[in-house]
Amino acid sequence: MNTQVHKTDVVIVGAGPVGLFQVFELGLQGLSAHVVDALPQAGGQCSELYPDKPIYDIPAVVECTGDELTQKLLQQIKPFNAQFHFNQEVQVLEQRSGSASERAAFYLKTSAGTEFECGAVIIAAGGGSFTPVKLRVDGIDAFLDQQLFYRVVDPGIHADKNIVILGGGDSALDWAIALQPTARSITLVNRTDRFRAAEASVSKLRALEEQGKATIHMGVASAFREEAGRLREIMVTLRDEARSELWLAADHLLVFFGMSPKLGEIENWGLEFERRLIGVDQATFQTSRPGIYAVGDINIYPGKRKLILSGFHEAALAAYAIKEMFEPGKKVAVQYTTTSPKMHDRLGLT
Numbered sequence: 544m545n546t547q548v549h550k551t552d553v554v555i556v557g558a559g560p561v562g563l564f565q566v567f568e569l570g571l572q573g574l575s576a577h578v579v580d581a582l583p584q585a586g587g588q589c590s591e592l593y594p595d596k597p598i599y600d601i602p603a604v605v606e607c608t609g610d611e612l613t614q615k616l617l618q619q620i621k622p623f624n625a626q627f628h629f630n631q632e633v634q635v636l637e638q639r640s641g642s643a644s645e646r647a648a649f650y651l652k653t654s655a656g657t658e659f660e661c662g663a664v665i666i667a668a669g670g671g672s673f674t675p676v677k678l679r680v681d682g683i684d685a686f687l688d689q690q691l692f693y694r695v696v697d698p699g700i701h702a703d704k705n706i707v708i709l710g711g712g713d714s715a716l717d718w719a720i721a722l723q724p725t726a727r728s729i730t731l732v733n734r735t736d737r738f739r740a741a742e743a744s745v746s747k748l749r750a751l752e753e754q755g756k757a758t759i760h761m762g763v764a765s766a767f768r769e770e771a772g773r774l775r776e777i778m779v780t781l782r783d784e785a786r787s788e789l790w791l792a793a794d795h796l797l798v799f800f801g802m803s804p805k806l807g808e809i810e811n812w813g814l815e816f817e818r819r820l821i822g823v824d825q826a827t828f829q830t831s832r833p834g835i836y837a838v839g840d841i842n843i844y845p846g847k848r849k850l851i852l853s854g855f856h857e858a859a860l861a862a863y864a865i866k867e868m869f870e871p872g873k874k875v876a877v878q879y880t881t882t883s884p885k886m887h888d889r890l891g892l893t
């Protein structure tokens with residue numbers, strides 16, 4: 544448990560593309576930020592759902608993948624030294640003082656026990672924190688992170704294992720192909736013979752099957768066998784007419800059924816919601832609670848489009864609004880990064 548309470552101007556909930564750009568816009572205003580994300584890395588949907596797929600509508604970037612956009616944003620925000628806290632969800636949010644213009648107006652605590660005091664909170668939580676869709680087989684949870692995995696963190700631990708992969712999307716096929724050379728055996732089980740993955744990956748896996756290096760079955764995992772507390776075999780009910788049962792050796796079971804986003808505790812923070820999205824003022828992106836802002840996919844207002852560039856615009860206006868909230872009565876003028884010495888100073892260029 545972390546006993547230090549981090550004091551900062553703003554806590555950003557979510558390190559997706561919009562949360563990352565929010566760090567930049569706050570930094571230009573001279574405001575510090577800590578960023579919390581439930582995932583183990585930055586990038587939100589870009590790195591979790593489409594790291595290798597190209598994006599074509601980021602202004603002045605003709606083409607970049609989800610991962611490349613994330614890396615570029617991380618590079619752009621470097622001068623502002625924001626601290627990141629991964630693998631944890633923000634759970635507790637309490638108002639500590641009546642005035643939202645005070646820098647310690649809010650107290651936050653995460654699922655890992657990290658604590659913050661800040662003057663403003665920006666929710667950049669997209670559709671919520673990504674939680675893997677679980678395999679529903681009674682008792683299988685006992686093997687979680689030992690022999691049952693919902694993500695590959697260290698490919699090395701799967702070497703020389705009989706691997707059974709469940710799923711038919713990009714992650715399932717990509718990992719089947721990537722782990723095949725070092726695995727003892729690799730078997731992919733999908734509900735149907737239709738895959739929801741890139742055509743090139745499907746062809747590659749079919750080729751491995753033809754070479755006898757991988758096996759593909761159509762079916763559903765429905766039971767398991769263990770021995771001395773270790774998972775040994777998975778039973779698959781096949782999609783043939785007889786619904787035959789097939790037992791597969793499984794040292795490691797990798798499940799890629801997709802991610803389901805969950806809003807979690809954010810729903811209990813007393814904010815006004817419309818269709819599970821947070822209502823905001825279109826000029827400031829403040830929510831119904833003063834001092835709490837929402838940017839990116841999580842918010843809703845007339846004309847909202849869930850696009851990265853919309854979130855970037857919202858992040859800029861939210862930063863101006865927070866600066867004005869911290870300095871009541873003062874109008875924050877626009878300063879160009881091209882010509883403003885103050886901006887150059889904040890960007891570490893002088």
Ligand SMILES: Cc1cc2nc3c(=O)[nH]c(=O)nc-3n(C[C@H](O)[C@H](O)[C@H](O)COP(=O)(O)OP(=O)(O)OC[C@H]3O[C@@H](n4cnc5c(N)ncnc54)[C@H](O)[C@@H]3O)c2cc1C
Nearest residue numbers: 557559561580581587588632633668669671672839840851
């Ligand atoms: C396949 C695909 C392709 C796309 N292509 C494009 C495109 O070409 N152009 C475009 O503009 N948009 C595209 N989008 C949409 C784009 O990815 C989203 O608009 C964008 O990711 C929204 O960014 P965000 O930062 O608001 O949220 P997200 O990217 O969803 O990030 C939110 C982050 O908040 C974290 N989080 C949530 N709740 C909590 C909590 N309580 N505590 C801690 N962390 C939390 C999540 O883990 C996540 O990392 C695409 C989306 C998909 C799925």
